Amino acid sequence: MTKLAQTPEPPYYAVIFTNQRTDVVEGYGDTADRMVELASQQPGFLGVESVRGEDGFGITVSYWESEEAIANWRRHAEHGEAQRAGRAQWYAEFFTRVAKVERARSFTRKD
Amino acid sequence: MTKLAQTPEPPYYAVIFTNQRTDVVEGYGDTADRMVELASQQPGFLGVESVRGEDGFGITVSYWESEEAIANWRRHAEHGEAQRAGRAQWYAEFFTRVAKVERARSFTRKD
Numbered sequence: 001m002t003k004l005a006q007t008p009e010p011p012y013y014a015v016i017f018t019n020q021r022t023d024v025v026e027g028y029g030d031t032a033d034r035m036v037e038l039a040s041q042q043p044g045f046l047g048v049e050s051v052r053g054e055d056g057f058g059i060t061v062s063y064w065e066s067e068e069a070i071a072n073w074r075r076h077a078e079h080g081e082a083q084r085a086g087r088a089q090w091y092a093e094f095f096t097r098v099a100k101v102e103r104a105r106s107f108t109r110k111d
Numbered sequence: 112m113t114k115l116a117q118t119p120e121p122p123y124y125a126v127i128f129t130n131q132r133t134d135v136v137e138g139y140g141d142t143a144d145r146m147v148e149l150a151s152q153q154p155g156f157l158g159v160e161s162v163r164g165e166d167g168f169g170i171t172v173s174y175w176e177s178e179e180a181i182a183n184w185r186r187h188a189e190h191g192e193a194q195r196a197g198r199a200q201w202y203a204e205f206f207t208r209v210a211k212v213e214r215a216r217s218f219t220r221k222d
Contacts, residue, residue, distance in 0.1 A: 059170040099210035
């Protein structure tokens with residue numbers, strides 16, 4: 001199964017979350033999995049792509065129909081708890097960027 | 112050194128390149144390194160963040176001052192050669208999304 005998000009034609013929105021993990025492992029994996037599950041249940045969710053390297057640097061990009069959908073997800077109570085725990089324990093630093101996707105191209109190998 | 116791009120205040124542009132590698136190793140690493148070096152020399156380049164997981168799924172986000180800067184980089188001859196080789200050999204599938212970053216927040220742990 002592809003790990004690429006199968007998004008519709010633009011325009012739509014992307015939240016680009018780039019981050020460096022701390023060494024704190026406890027609770028992280030379960031919470032990260034839960035946030036993907038929970039985000040995917042929100043209105044306006046279009047998909048998510050995520051990868052983490054061995055050095056603890058990671059990028060997660062989630063896609064949304066509208067700025068309102070992003071605002072609702074940002075205010076979700078359980079997401080808020082996870083964000084607080086992330087700042088307290090799991091992340092050394094991060095950037096969150098909200099961007100409007102204006103165009104997209106995809107490629108799939110023909111074998 | 113942080114792997115996070117230290118971008119200026121929005122607005123600016125992001126090129127979100129998400130991709131699944133093939134098993135073809137030959138030439139890939141050198142070309143990928145060269146493209147980062149070359150991109151960083153282009154007018155309007157603001158930074159790049161990149162990570163690849165053990166399963167060959169990767170995300171690279173590059174940041175640019177303007178759509179014109181992105182268009183110039185897309186048309187760069189050596190970049191064009193690398194893109195052709197990527198489609199021919201190195202990528203099973205990919206998405207390239209161009210997005211306008213409208214707002215950003217960052218966090219750095221205080222220790």
